Amino acid sequence: MNDVQKLVQEAADRLVETGAERGLQVAAYRDGEQVVDVVAGVADPATGRPVTPDTLFYSASTGKGVTATVIHVLVERGVLGYDTPIAELWPEFGAHGKDRATVRHALTHSAGVPGVPVDTTPEDLCDREGMCAAIAAAVPWWEPGTRTGYHAQSYGYILGEVVRRATGTPISHVLRQEVAGPLGVADELFFGVPASELGRLAPLEDPPGEARGEMPAELLASIPFFRVVDGYTAAPTAAMPDAALGNRADVLTSDIPAGGTMSARAVARMYAALLTEVDGVRLVPARRLREITAVAVAGVDEIIGRPVRRGLGYALGATERLDAPTLFGMAGSGGSAAYADTATGTAVAVTKNMVRGGDFGTFDALAGIVLEAAKSR
Helix, strand or coil: CCCHHHHHHHHHHHHHHCCCCCEEEEEEEECCEEEEEEEEEEEECCCCEECCCCCEEECCCHHHHHHHHHHHHHHHCCCCCCCCEHHHHCHHHHHHHHHHCEHHHHHCCCCCCCCEECCCCHHHHCCHHHHHHHHHCCCCCCCCCCCCCCCCCHHHHHHHHHHHHHHCCCHHHHHHHHHHCCCCCCCCEECCCCHHHHHHECCCECCCCCCCCCCCHHHHHCCHHHCEECCEECCCHHHCCCHHHHCCHHHHCCCCCCCCEECHHHHHHHHHHHHCCECCECCCCHHHHHHHHCCCEEEECCCCCCEEEECCCCEECCCCCCCCCCEEEEECCCCCEEEEECCCCEEEEEEECECCCCCCHHHHHHHHHHHHHHHHC
């Protein structure tokens, strides 16, 4: 691993120089020690502010792995269990046969409630009570536990409300107290960002000439991710996780744990502390790590329409290029991602401000350097 910092820095600089990226961070840990801390480019082109290690990036669904980690810490503490019925903590959720859905089902996107109201707006996303009420009232798309389908937005509200009901405090508070604080990254790992910290964020941007427009209705209808069932959809078109959404102060400061705002070093440190001890802190013991990274569900995802393997709250295997079964973590729709490898004791994260939809070429290139070096050690 001696040369990996240099190799990653050179690769990151090239991505910025060629215009593929505007600004980014890469962080990696090996056996609990940080081995990569790379920044490149500009956080805010309007001011020329450079990316620094503590720059914050809204990283969309990369935050789902943070949400799962909060749940695992609470399970380890005995606050709740994976097989606890959600309705036991949140009675309203039990409507229409959802009383059989458990925390395990929510973690594995198997609860049968992948949708939110089709007309959901960014303002609605900021209304936790309203979103939770809508999800509690939803008719499940399948019997809980019988299928898996990506719960793009509802994942965060379901598990966030589970945490709030079980602890009496919002998930942002639990994240700070139980995960980020003990790891020394309480000011770099967030669901709801304090308003006073918004100036540290790197504004997101769409690539030149690639700003997203509305897709034709007939095209939307042909994509499983956008289908509508009883007025609910997994992907409300007015509230998609694009650059505009990720730059809204109301969204950034709200507790929406389907996404997260972070630095690469903070989320990499979190994954490192799942693998082993980091400066005296280990989030879960080895037996729990084995449980949460084992295959919990596998098969064709009902929402995204392709085969998936999932542990308890994490994707198993990262991208098409980095698909080792020992990798676990989550990626965000803008191209940021954070994963850990149980085979090598390595955790790696990439955060960036150029939003490229489902393009993870930058993560593949940068994380690939780290993971290859770890394997050859």
